Amino acid sequence: MITLLYFARLRETFGVASEQLMLPAGAATLESVRATLAARGGVWAHELAAGRAFRAAVNQAVASADTTVKAGDEVAFFPPVTGG
Amino acid sequence: MTVSVRVQAEDFDISRETAALRKDNPRIGAIASFIGVVRDLNEGDSVAEMTLEHYPGMTEKSITAIITDAQGRWQVMDALVIHRIGTLKPLDQIVLVVVTSAHRGDAFAACEFIMDYLKTQAPFWKKEQTGKGARWVDARAADDAAVQRWQTKS
Numbered sequence: 001m002i003t004l005l006y007f008a009r010l011r012e013t014f015g016v017a018s019e020q021l022m023l024p025a026g027a028a029t030l031e032s033v034r035a036t037l038a039a040r041g042g043v044w045a046h047e048l049a050a051g052r053a054f055r056a057a058v059n060q061a062v063a064s065a066d067t068t069v070k071a072g073d074e075v076a077f078f079p080p081v082t083g084g
Numbered sequence: 085m086t087v088s089v090r091v092q093a094e095d096f097d098i099s100r101e102t103a104a105l106r107k108d109n110p111r112i113g114a115i116a117s118f119i120g121v122v123r124d125l126n127e128g129d130s131v132a133e134m135t136l137e138h139y140p141g142m143t144e145k146s147i148t149a150i151i152t153d154a155q156g157r158w159q160v161m162d163a164l165v166i167h168r169i170g171t172l173k174p175l176d177q178i179v180l181v182v183v184t185s186a187h188r189g190d191a192f193a194a195c196e197f198i199m200d201y202l203k204t205q206a207p208f209w210k211k212e213q214t215g216k217g218a219r220w221v222d223a224r225a226a227d228d229a230a231v232q233r234w235q236t237k238s
Contacts, residue, residue, distance in 0.1 A: 008137055008209035009220040053223070060142035062205070076139060080223030083136065083167060083208025084120050084179050084199065 007078035013043050030056055031065040053080055086162040089147045093170040096180050105162045105184055116191035118181045118199050124174035129214040136169045139207035150201040158190035200230040
């Protein structure tokens, strides 16, 4: 299991702030987690489509598609940041 | 040498923060600071208030990493970043960056670097209340460009 977190516009669009997810079979990467979520269809497919402007972090560090994800990790999806 | 990162709802006082940093340290010759403030206009619409959300844990880690990066590039003694969260109104202060150094060049550069990276790397998001309703602020290409200029410098 991994912990998924969503922030800002993505949290509102998905209607959930956090959830637990069983890791996809095989070697898991951020890309396989994204694909699993996008396969839910609807807003998930739309917001997490390849080419959409979202960012992700694994264990609170900025991650890319090939970043490894393992059981117990905290994976977050969020829009480009707008602080300051 | 002090590195301090605070995320808080409360306002801050630059005089008090600066005095605390330079207290009893005669090696400091320069202090550069930046304050970000809420404007009443964005993208042509008047903004009544905004709410700032962040990613607790990652926020502090990412800002600390930015400061560490700055310390590798310039002679920085102390660095302080305070970022507010929650509901803010026009005229409110949002963010404070203070850098101390022996000389002004390092202080100016490190302060600007920290702010540029914070804008594009630290996980904060603004939601504005305007006359047209609430909306999430979009990331600006100008902020990405500001960071890229540090990446092309040696």
